[in-house]
Amino acid sequence: MFENSQESKTNLSELGEFGLIDHLTKNFSPKLESTIKAIGDDAAVLNFENKQTIVSTDLLVEGVHFDLAYMPLKHLGYKAVMVNLSDIYAMNGTATQITVSIAVSNRFPVQALEELYAGIQLASKIYNVDVIGGDTTSSTSGLMISVTALGIAEKEDIVYRDGAKANDLLVLTGDLGAAYMGLQVLEREKEVFKANPNSQPDLDQYTYLIERQLKPEARKDIGPLLKDLEVKPTSMIDISDGLSSEIIHLCKKSKLGANIFEEKIPLDPAVISVCEEFEIDSTMIALSGGEDYELLFTISQDDYDKIKGNPHLTVIGHMTEENEGMHLVTRANQKLPLIARGWNSMENRED
Ligand code: ADP
Numbered sequence: 001m002f003e004n005s006q007e008s009k010t011n012l013s014e015l016g017e018f019g020l021i022d023h024l025t026k027n028f029s030p031k032l033e034s035t036i037k038a039i040g041d042d043a044a045v046l047n048f049e050n051k052q053t054i055v056s057t058d059l060l061v062e063g064v065h066f067d068l069a070y071m072p073l074k075h076l077g078y079k080a081v082m083v084n085l086s087d088i089y090a091m092n093g094t095a096t097q098i099t100v101s102i103a104v105s106n107r108f109p110v111q112a113l114e115e116l117y118a119g120i121q122l123a124s125k126i127y128n129v130d131v132i133g134g135d136t137t138s139s140t141s142g143l144m145i146s147v148t149a150l151g152i153a154e155k156e157d158i159v160y161r162d163g164a165k166a167n168d169l170l171v172l173t174g175d176l177g178a179a180y181m182g183l184q185v186l187e188r189e190k191e192v193f194k195a196n197p198n199s200q201p202d203l204d205q206y207t208y209l210i211e212r213q214l215k216p217e218a219r220k221d222i223g224p225l226l227k228d229l230e231v232k233p234t235s236m237i238d239i240s241d242g243l244s245s246e247i248i249h250l251c252k253k254s255k256l257g258a259n260i261f262e263e264k265i266p267l268d269p270a271v272i273s274v275c276e277e278f279e280i281d282s283t284m285i286a287l288s289g290g291e292d293y294e295l296l297f298t299i300s301q302d303d304y305d306k307i308k309g310n311p312h313l314t315v316i317g318h319m320t321e322e323n324e325g326m327h328l329v330t331r332a333n334q335k336l337p338l339i340a341r342g343w344n345s346m347e348n349r350e351d
Pocket residue numbers: 018021025038039040041042043044100101102131132133134135136
């Protein structure tokens with residue numbers, strides 16, 4: 001299960017760079033009105049009329065951000081797009097176009113790159129973005145993939161990290177920790193597989209976790225949902241590095257403190273049970289796990305009634321004045337300072 005099954009293998013050199021670009025991008029035809037010219041010229045041409053343009057880019061490097069031992073290339077392509085779209089949604093924008101640049105070594109046959117591009121194509125279809133260009137080059141070592149996403153928003157709709165006010169509520173979409181625990185399960189299976197290549201892992205009970213790791217979904221739905229509810233967040237960020245470090249970003253940019261409550265942090269039951277199995281604290285995982293691609297935002301207390309009871313949204317705490325610091329309030333009612341990687345448990349935690 002850890003090998004990408006490739007029956008036929010075509011060497012990259014058979015196509016050459018331009019042949020490869022044509023081959024990989026032949027199915028990418030632009031759908032959006034704002035895409036005037038996509039792939040095929042020296043540059044793409046876009047027309048956003050009076051909207052503001054949002055741009056975000058990420059670079060994924062083999063061995064650093066992904067491991068092809070358990071990451072199928074199709075999923076990698078999909079995930080590389082999600083990581084970027086998530087940043088556009090975190091600005092409260094609509095994602096519209098992406099560019100995709102790759103550096104590949106000869107060890108990848110053309111069929112492997114077809115898989116990668118199948119994932120990119122699927123993501124662009126589901127999320128309604130046009131692939132408008134990129135760059136292709138060779139690499140002497142691993143695979144690298146860089147995606148740049150563009151998006152649009154009305155000036156007054158854009159949400160920055162620095163707009164939170166003291167007493168605003170901290171709201172989270174979805175649940176946390178699953179992507180990180182999915183990675184732990186995959187890493188464990190990789191070790192088992194190395195020791196015994198014939199082992200057939202039974203991963204059924206981990207489906208949700210593995211999906212969250214290998215095929216994350218960016219929260220395209222939250223911007224429109226908040227618009228429907230007539231709520232404009234005062235600040236927003238996506239959860240790529242773990243709740244703790246994202247809260248710290250919002251606090252630092254907005255010059256505030258925050259209290260979050262351990263009992264409010266939304267966890268899927270699968271995360272709770274796998275954390276018991278691995279003997280790890282599930283709160284720790286939610287705070288520092290990362291790669292959940294949920295959104296964290298602040299709203300005025302006046303808007304609480306509008307979001308109350310929404311199944312996608314959980315209030316996990318509130319902002320405070322800066323001098324009050326950033327804390328996790330535990331189930332045992334202890335106040336522990338938040339640090340970038342989880343919390344500062346200088347005082348012993350008892351629960
Ligand atoms: P240039 O020589 O100007 O860099 P290229 O030959 O690299 O042009 O690219 C030709 C066209 O193909 C351009 O529109 C470019 O954006 C697009 N392109 C190149 N590589 C990729 C890729 N990996 N994925 C998508 N589009 C690509």
